[in-house]
Amino acid sequence: MDVDPETPRRIIDHHVNFVPKEGNGWESCPELPTPKEIMEKQDDVAGLPHNPVDRPWDSKEEYLAAQYQVLRREGIEGLRYSVRCYIEQPDMMDNQHTSVYVGVRVRSYLLSRLGPIARIEFSTARSPLQIRWLQSKRLTPGTIVALTTKADNFKSVCKIATIAQRPYTDGLDQTPPLVDLMWADTRAAVFDPDTELVMVESRNGYFESTRHALVGLQHVAQRASPLDKYLTGLHTEEEAPQFVKDNPTMDLSTLVHTIPEGDEDTIEDLTEPLRDHDILGGLPDLGRVTTLDQSQLEALHRILSTELAIVQGPPGTGKTFTSVEALRIMISRRQRYGGPPIIISAQTNHALDQLLTHCLEAGASICRVGARTESEVIRAYTVYEIRLRDGGGRDQRYKQLLATRYALERKIHDMVNDVFGDHLLSPLALLQNNIITQAQFDSLHDDTMETSTRSKELGPFALWLGDDLIHAQIVRDRHPTQEEVDEAAEKLMADWEFDGDMDNIAEDPEDAIRIAGDLVLLNHVWTGKEPGFVRKWERHVVRELKENDDFFGIELHYRGGVYRHLQAKLVQALTPKFTALLAQHRTICNALKAHRWFKDAQLLGRTGVDVVGCTTTGLTKYRGLLAALRPRSLLIEEAAETREANITSALYPSLQQLILVGDHQQLAPRCDIRWLGEEPYNLNVSLFQRMVNLNMPFKMLKEQRRMKPEIRFILTPFYPELLDHPSVEDESRRPSVPGMGGRNCWYFNHNWPEDTNSEQSKYNQQEADMVIKFFAYLVSNGTDPTRITILTFYKGQRKLLLNRLKREGSMRLPGNSFRVHTVDSYQGEENDIVLLSLVRSPAHGNAAGFLDDQRRAVVAISRARRGFYIFGNIDNLLKAHHECLQLWGQIWNGFAQQGRVKRALGLPLICQKHRNEIWVKEVEDWGDNAGGCDQPCHEMRPCGHACTLKCHFTEHERLPCSEPCRKTLECGDGCVRYCSQTCYCPCNTFQGIQITREAEQARLAKAAEEEVEVPLEQQLAKEMPGIGFFQAAANQALSRVPSKSLGDVRLSEAEELPEVSFASTSSPEKWNDFTVNIKENDARLERESRRLAAEAGTATKIRISDTYNSVALVDGRRTKTKGRSTQKLEVSNVTRRTRAKAATKSRGKQSSSSSSIGTSEEDLLCLKEVSREIDLLTGPDEDMAAEKARITTVPKPKRKEKNVEELLIDVFDLEL
Ligand SMILES: [Zn+2]
Ligand SMILES: [Zn+2]
Ligand SMILES: [Zn+2]
């Protein structure tokens, strides 16, 4: 059965020249919003259909209508709202929802291969802040904007356009800035450069992401597909695709991965019987030869043999692996029997590139549609590159079309020249457009008149205008200059750099380079002088023109005005002609695009591509091209995160098989307009989720190969069926976290208050400090920093954490070595150790923000392979509201049941050297921790000095020694520096030796072309990337060097030095600054002391103190005095011990120094019972408001810190 009898050319033409149905229904909506839609009032929105996701639809039509209308609303709602705001308050300033651009004028048209593009200038005077265009998301290509004339202010004029491109150089960097846009309707194109416009942009929503899906849905309504029956949710039977029914033979030999031990068979013996397998008869027994587990095999069978295959892959269960194994078989089938390419798609470019790379490895011939690949390997397989390699060149038809386009562009040029050329107005053009009469025309062409060379060159008007002929100067508003950078703006933009989700920006093969084309300038070169002496001269001018048949009869002082009037009239008269030409230009460009797609489709057919990949946006954007390949199979990765419409609109008529791989218990599709995401519109429910809701059979993968069992245990409430693959139980493959004594997960509870930053994002300072200290501890214990990911729910916290890490970690780790992510951007990723920072902890009341989203939480707790540590305020989450209690109560229980929480004690560390356990409860408790316990090290360093650090795991070779060096140098003096620094003496002899040696070294280096001497820090950084942290520890030690130890040697005046305060060790930024500056300062101080010594003669002692670094230099030698910090640290250690003791006493059971990991009853909370009790108390139907009221009326807990059961007793009158 051939479902789709159409030829590729017809399919493409149908797409490129798509005309919506006639009528007023959703099927007749144009691609871009209409002015009417944008100007609608809120009341008009009421008629939006509901989009239920828990019951089947009666018909495909009804379903598509709802999908379309809700999605379209989402695409335009932001702009509609912004235009409404502007109408209500036309003098509004920019705010978080709306940007207004004034002084907008069309400067030129770019006749590009995409069609005519208007280049406009604009002013950002309405922005309270200066805009950093390079970091700004304003006017992103693909954004829709609404324009009106300044005079009309959206009373009746509303022109819709999309941003085509926003080049920075010679564009946004200009004064005024320029940007390129495409009119939605060429009939609305502005031709008159003097028309002043206002442009409104919404900061919410991005039309480009819905635009192509909308058109796709209209296509889907017009053509039937074998998959239609599933869309309504009525059909839940499994069926095989027609092409598989026709030929169910598949080669399963790629599933053989190992020869079982003791087996005599060769690989051929094992694979041979699998080469011609009837897939509809099920899978053969592969138990011992494949690494796929049973659930993966069942999922693979479903993928190969059903029309709609849904595979749920919980965290770590090898979703992609299973897909790729299935693709291998599908690819080999295609290579054997032929057929169209398989289409694969993923939400992000990153995931898509990974999938395509796997296909390449499987020996497939691939093609990537859309150019936004980040992978160098995949870049070679874009359509563009394949086209280049093919070198087929342009065919006859293409050349014809191109010639037509150029001819049209010449016509547009000529027309524009009539008005804006560098000669004067053509009297003939004025006559032809009925602006002047025949008599007036004749009067300009009087042969008897004496002609000057000027009028010959410029035309008859030159003579007539005489001195009133002037160069046109465009009067522009003053724009703020680009240099006026507002500090606040700088701060704001600094954030945007991290916003980095620019993924959904228009994907076009040539996007990377600027759109090229013929530029047609719209500005007058010449004009007439204004009759400045008469007010309202315009009226007089019109009368003069009317009353005079002879141009030379017009009074001299009005002639300039008359000329201006004629110019305006001609622009007006030519506008319809101009817009008609633009429409023709767009048509010819579409024909070119259709032809290009056709050639591409032919090319992909000819080169025998097995797999075509694109993002889920690309599925609809390149719908014509992809549909023309007449694919039968479409596989979508992370399908539960993909919007339903993106998949539905990609159901090309030829498709017989749709494979959805994802996990509806992890992240859902995003929706820009919150209320449209929720009931009853449900835009953030995926097709995957809806099919599961409607009982469509699906296969769940069950064996996880990511997490150590104790981490997987925390996931049990969400995935009760999840099993551990033997590999994760193997200590050699999943070693325990060093320095944690076998506790590979822990919940650290606190009640430190949160804060809100200027972008309304949350952060928690103390929590961040705690996380960073712990990070440093793990690194000091031998964990590579790149093996640790810090996850957080808030952008504000992410930024804070990154700043802290960069400071604490010093300059020695490149910024991108730190893995700090928001949960939303980390789906599908994993790392050895994950530290999760929850942030939320309001000073008053309780709030969970989006921590109450179970799908996000599930992603957050399932990323770690070997170690998972949560930092957050559990009391707040349990009290926030009922669902949140349910969710976080279960997570908490996962830790508590394994004895992985101790509210009273905090976070347990176990040093690797002595196996001592210490507890950290406050940030200050970290004190001068060097990565071990509290015992001093006292060991001998290789240099001969005793170590002054506390217990540490890192070898001494990697820790800079902080003792004074005192080595006798060539000059006979003792070295004045610290042991870990390069030896130095300020005396002239040493300097001399130094200079000679340096010269010698330089000579040798040059001769041997050897590497220059690598400074100590660099050497260390090379050996061990995390050395920055050890450096910090060493600096702390440096501060404790008593002044005497140096004073004894050389400095008789040391005791007289005034007491100087040290930078406190509790302030890591100062230490970092100190580390960075130490060399620079030394050099500066030495220079200074040498200069003073030279001035004063050698007899005088020179003392210079550097108050910032609390260092004094006497006779060029660095010295310090004992600082307060040491004492402070000692004090904090005492309090920590006291506190721990007190805590032990109060419980009277456990010793704080015990390293046993028992289950503490006080920390354990059995949620099963709790939730049952809750149900009894509140009843299933009791609404949220009552629930909340209940929580807020709870009496304030007394000073005493409450534990979890007490808290739950308070909240739910619960007796445990
Ligand atoms: Zn120790
Ligand atoms: Zn030591
Ligand atoms: Zn030393």
Ligand SMILES: [Zn+2]
């Ligand atoms: Zn030295």
Ligand SMILES: [Zn+2]
């Ligand atoms: Zn010396």
